[in-house]
Amino acid sequence: MNINEQQLILAIETSCDETAMAVIKNGREILSNVVASQIESHKRFGGVVPEIASRHHIEQITVVLEETLKQANITMEDVDAIAVTEGPGLVGALLIGVSAAKALAFAHQKPLIGIHHIAGHIYANRLIKEFEFPLLSLVVSGGHTELILMNEHGQFDVIGETRDDAAGEAYDKVAKTLKLPYPGGPQIDRLAQDGEEVFQFTRALINEDTYDFSFSGLKTAVMNTLHNAEQREEEISPEDMAASFQASVVDVLVTKTYRAVKEFGVKQLMVAGGVAANQGLRRALDKKFAEEDVEVLIPPLHLCTDNAAMIGAAASIAYEEGHRAELDLNANPSLRLEKYMKRSVRKS
Amino acid sequence: MKVLAIDTSNQVMSVAIMDNQRLIAEITTNVKRNHSVRLMPAIHQAMEEAKMKPAELDQIVVAHGPGSFTGVRIGVTTAKTMAYSLHIPIIAVSSLEMAAFNGLYFDGKICSFFDARRGRVYAGLYKRENKALTSVKDEENVLFTEWLEDLKNQDEKVLFISNDLETHKEKIKEILGEQAEFPPAFLAVPRASALAQIAQTKSETEIHTLTPNYLRLAEAEAKWLEKNQEQRKNG
Ligand SMILES: [Zn+2]
Numbered sequence: 001m002n003i004n005e006q007q008l009i010l011a012i013e014t015s016c017d018e019t020a021m022a023v024i025k026n027g028r029e030i031l032s033n034v035v036a037s038q039i040e041s042h043k044r045f046g047g048v049v050p051e052i053a054s055r056h057h058i059e060q061i062t063v064v065l066e067e068t069l070k071q072a073n074i075t076m077e078d079v080d081a082i083a084v085t086e087g088p089g090l091v092g093a094l095l096i097g098v099s100a101a102k103a104l105a106f107a108h109q110k111p112l113i114g115i116h117h118i119a120g121h122i123y124a125n126r127l128i129k130e131f132e133f134p135l136l137s138l139v140v141s142g143g144h145t146e147l148i149l150m151n152e153h154g155q156f157d158v159i160g161e162t163r164d165d166a167a168g169e170a171y172d173k174v175a176k177t178l179k180l181p182y183p184g185g186p187q188i189d190r191l192a193q194d195g196e197e198v199f200q201f202t203r204a205l206i207n208e209d210t211y212d213f214s215f216s217g218l219k220t221a222v223m224n225t226l227h228n229a230e231q232r233e234e235e236i237s238p239e240d241m242a243a244s245f246q247a248s249v250v251d252v253l254v255t256k257t258y259r260a261v262k263e264f265g266v267k268q269l270m271v272a273g274g275v276a277a278n279q280g281l282r283r284a285l286d287k288k289f290a291e292e293d294v295e296v297l298i299p300p301l302h303l304c305t306d307n308a309a310m311i312g313a314a315a316s317i318a319y320e321e322g323h324r325a326e327l328d329l330n331a332n333p334s335l336r337l338e339k340y341m342k343r344s345v346r347k348s
Numbered sequence: 349m350k351v352l353a354i355d356t357s358n359q360v361m362s363v364a365i366m367d368n369q370r371l372i373a374e375i376t377t378n379v380k381r382n383h384s385v386r387l388m389p390a391i392h393q394a395m396e397e398a399k400m401k402p403a404e405l406d407q408i409v410v411a412h413g414p415g416s417f418t419g420v421r422i423g424v425t426t427a428k429t430m431a432y433s434l435h436i437p438i439i440a441v442s443s444l445e446m447a448a449f450n451g452l453y454f455d456g457k458i459c460s461f462f463d464a465r466r467g468r469v470y471a472g473l474y475k476r477e478n479k480a481l482t483s484v485k486d487e488e489n490v491l492f493t494e495w496l497e498d499l500k501n502q503d504e505k506v507l508f509i510s511n512d513l514e515t516h517k518e519k520i521k522e523i524l525g526e527q528a529e530f531p532p533a534f535l536a537v538p539r540a541s542a543l544a545q546i547a548q549t550k551s552e553t554e555i556h557t558l559t560p561n562y563l564r565l566a567e568a569e570a571k572w573l574e575k576n577q578e579q580r581k582n583g
Contacts, residue, residue: 044572051417051566055559058421062432063556076433092418095384096425102388103429107402327388 009319010068010079010104011312014097015089015117016142017048019060022308023072023079027316028126032071033302033309036060039183046182047172054092061100068308076108083315086114086325087335088143094331102327113315114325117306118144118337119156121272123317124303124310132267132295138257140281141273142168142185145213145253147260148337153317156337159260160211167249168275170215174222174245178238188242189278195243199225203252211256218248250284257285261294270297276304350400351407351547352391352430353540356383356423357415357443358462359511363390364540365398369548371541373397378511378537383422391426405436409547411538412440414470414489414563415462424560432555439547440558444472444487447509449542450535452476456505457484463512464489470563471495473506480549489563492516496523505529511536 006025013020017038023031038056042048069075084101087094098114105112121144122137131153139146145167147160165173168185175184180191201221204214222245229236261269269289275281276298289296303310351366361383362376373394377386395402410427413420420443431438447460458481461471469492473485488495499506500523507529508520513536520528565573 045568049566049568052568054417054421055562055566058425058428059557059559061425062428065429065432066556092421095418095422098384099387099422099425100429103426104433106388106392107430107434109402327392328385330382330385 007316007319008074008078008080009083009312009315010081011083011115011308011315012097012101013085013117013120013306013308013311014057014061014093015085015087016093016306017042017053017056018306019057019064019096020306020308021064021068022312023068023074024309024312024316027313028130030127030309031074032068033307034064034068034071035302035307036064043182046176048090050090050092053090054096057093057096061096065100076104079108079110081111081113081315081319083113083115083311083318084329085117085120085311086329087117087332089117089331089333091331091333094333098329098331102329106327111319112325112327112329113318113323114329115311115314115318116335116337118146118148118272119314120310122148122150122156122270123314124272124299124307125270125297126313127303127309128299129268129295129297134264134266135268135270136257136260136264136266137270137272138253139272140167140253140275142166142172144168144273145215147211147257149260149264149266154321158338160213160256162213162215164214164216165219167213167215167253168273170219170249171275173219177223177226178241185275185278188246189280191239191242192246192280195237195239195241197244197247198240199244201244201248203248203255206252206255211260213252213256215249218245246280250280253281254284254288258288261289261292266294268295268297272299272304274305277301349406350404351409351544352395352405353409353544353547354387354391354423354427355411355443355446355538355540355543356387357411357413357420360537361386361390362538362540362543363387363394364544365394365400366541366544367398369545374539374541376537376539383419387422387426402430402434405434407437407439407547409439409441409543411443411446411543412558413443413561414487415443417560417562420560420562424558428555428558437552438555438558439550440553441543441546441550442472442487442561443538444470445474445481445483445546446543447511447536447538448472448474448481449546450538451507451509451531452479452481454507454529456507456529457499457502458507458509459499460509461492461512461516462510463515464564467491467493469495469516473499480546487563492519493523496520500524500527503527507531509536
């Protein structure tokens, strides 16, 4: 293959607190994947502050661009298309990436492609393994808990989603109650390894005929338990509390995922989003599906958390499908996935 | 020398193409609409009118605040990304100086300001010197009454240029009386061609480190600093 037959996509992702760019070759090969994390700055506030995030993005944007092109050893002229996360996410943060992407597309007369952040998380898996349809994706992050069925590239059916808090959000809130440093999710996962499930928390919606999730009741139950113990001046081991909370979340996630895998007869199950890094979840999935005829894919940590390589991977398909954004592309903080790339064709 | 100048720091959006200091195309609107949606199409249109390709540009000039945080960031991100990737220099100019430039030929001081809510403004003060403006008072995010009292003491005519003039006109008259002058309203609209003109007297800005001049901390940051200073004092 000579250079002209390659498809090179420069991808940009700034939906939350990572300024990220990547160059992806032919949809599956990472030539560079640069992430400038702001996490140290947001730690002071115990969570991501949107205005601070936007300020950091604009400080980093051309620095990350330089590094991304340098590591890929290409120039803007070699790029076939510019892809950018258009939503969902923090609007001010998204705007930095969208503005930069449009500037590059215009300055170098390249096609522009807007990408849905969750489509990106799912396509992170294609950087590891080629897709086989139908496939099911469990997307778990600070903002998302969704089961998404795909029958072909670029077509997403959200068969279940959270009715209140996202799983990652529940992790962060419980961690805050346990006075763990931000970000709390990994801390709970770590503590849970050394604890026992001494509290039997409910598994919301677990036996109901829906793929939807609900985590706010669980979060409240954890807080009540801690509060009551405090009033009775009893000590609760944070390890046991973390283990009990995590057991409930993981049980619900794994049970529903298993049912969907069976119902839709999927060939691959892929886990996506920041919570995919969770050890408890990984182990439970491995165990549950060990004997099953479905391939379980979990991307390596650096592709689970927000990055632009995943946006480039999703954009490769969108590019082939002929998707092009205009120069009036805007950030869309509440962009829906179903309307994305291809219209849903799921039979109800 | 072909220059693209961009301002999206407040309600006005202005884009200009200059060739050897001559204005070739300029698009300026003074409506409350989304800069993110309209900026790139406006740049595209101005370049088309000028029959110019992006690769022909020699320099980019951008108004880097103060102003609306989001607005300034859209302009600065667009400008610095274009300048970086086209390998051309960028010059950042104060949004207040850009606004004040419309009063260049006024004999006296020129005060430009943007409303910053709760009685506060972003304000600057300039006077003409050799066909350019020089700043005679540090740009500030300040209580407008304080700023006006200070101008009163300087005892010189002041021309007030602001797209937010109507909100504050009475207060200005009250404090400065005859000392205050007001231009026709159209002169309160900053123009990107002025931005390109001002850039002639400024030096190049380092692209990577170019950020908006917010003149104000993010609220969370301000609170955090306050809390930390208290803690340091107390213990
Ligand atoms: Zn994400």
